[in-house]
Amino acid sequence: MTKTAFITGATSGFGRACAEIFAEKGWDLVLCGRREERLQELQNQLTEVAVHTVVCDVRKREQVENMVKTLPESHSNIDLLVNNAGLALGMKPAQDADLDDWENMVDTNIKGLLYVTRALLPAMVSRGKGDIINIGSIAGSWPYPGGNAYGATKAFVKQFSNNLRADLHGTGIRVSNVEPGLAESEFSVVRFHGDKEKADAVYEGTEPLTPVDIAEIVYWLADRPSHVNVNRLEVMPVCQSWSPFAIHRK
Ligand code: NDP
Numbered sequence: 001m002t003k004t005a006f007i008t009g010a011t012s013g014f015g016r017a018c019a020e021i022f023a024e025k026g027w028d029l030v031l032c033g034r035r036e037e038r039l040q041e042l043q044n045q046l047t048e049v050a051v052h053t054v055v056c057d058v059r060k061r062e063q064v065e066n067m068v069k070t071l072p073e074s075h076s077n078i079d080l081l082v083n084n085a086g087l088a089l090g091m092k093p094a095q096d097a098d099l100d101d102w103e104n105m106v107d108t109n110i111k112g113l114l115y116v117t118r119a120l121l122p123a124m125v126s127r128g129k130g131d132i133i134n135i136g137s138i139a140g141s142w143p144y145p146g147g148n149a150y151g152a153t154k155a156f157v158k159q160f161s162n163n164l165r166a167d168l169h170g171t172g173i174r175v176s177n178v179e180p181g182l183a184e185s186e187f188s189v190v191r192f193h194g195d196k197e198k199a200d201a202v203y204e205g206t207e208p209l210t211p212v213d214i215a216e217i218v219y220w221l222a223d224r225p226s227h228v229n230v231n232r233l234e235v236m237p238v239c240q241s242w243s244p245f246a247i248h249r250k
């Protein structure tokens with residue numbers, strides 16, 4: 001029987017690559033994002049499977065609830081939720097950071113993920129099956145200067161994933177948190193409010209992860225035998241590792 005994946009933030013980066021890989025594997029899709037023309041493009045591109053697109057801002061609780069309530073019959077049994085929609089905004093130290101950016105990250109990465117999960121979960125539980133793959137980040141475990149609120153939102157995603165597993169014990173529903181490091185997408189252009197030069201500098205001289213790398217991992221997780229739950233999967237490009245602790249000297 002054809003499976004259905006529900007992917008948030010499908011208009012770019014990891015979400016778009018997931019849509020392409022799952023379509024290639026024959027999954028039907030529910031794709032959401034705010035940019036309608038990008039969703040339309042995907043719908044025109046992924047013609048081999050049944051694609052339902054919804055313009056939805058995950059920060060808007062009513063929009064999310066409505067999106068789930070109005071899923072067509074053909075797409076109402078969700079086998080996999082990929083909670084991918086998210087963003088970083090700014091990299092200034094906390095004392096100079098823009099509070100609007102902080103709120104936007106909390107509203108998207110935390111509250112948006114909660115709204116979508118809460119809306120889809122009851123049906124998964126009553127069907128006795130379903131997977132949730134959250135897109136966290138290495139920033140949820142490892143602090144770095146300027147990571148302040150962004151890293152904290154991803155720490156939330158990590159612990160919420162663990163706690164979901166605890167609540168879903170015995171239901172058969174799987175939950176994983178994928179925690180990527182440096183990966184090139186529109187992420188840095190968004191982080192630096194459209195400053196492409198600053199965004200490009202992030203990846204200069206590196207071989208970062210690609211959206212396809214992450215989408216292949218997401219597919220691999222979804223494709224594990226049903227008794228296997230990978231709780232966390234942290235992945236970095238080879239060019240990335242840790243630095244020593246910073247020591248301030250007088
Ligand atoms: P992109 O900027 O390329 O894609 C982000 C996606 O999220 C877009 O499709 C965007 O769609 C969607 N999105 C953002 N805000 C909202 C919203 N309010 N409602 C609905 N959709 C929204 O970045 P990535 O693909 O890199 O990021 C995907 C996820 O991966 C994010 O959660 C990010 O934090 C995480 N991540 C990224 C890493 C990286 O280095 N790139 C590393 C680790 C984690 P639209 O604008 O159309 O709404």
Ligand code: 8X3
Pocket residue numbers: 136137138139147180181182183
């Ligand atoms: C994105 C990775 O290191 O820019 O989540 O925070 S990082």
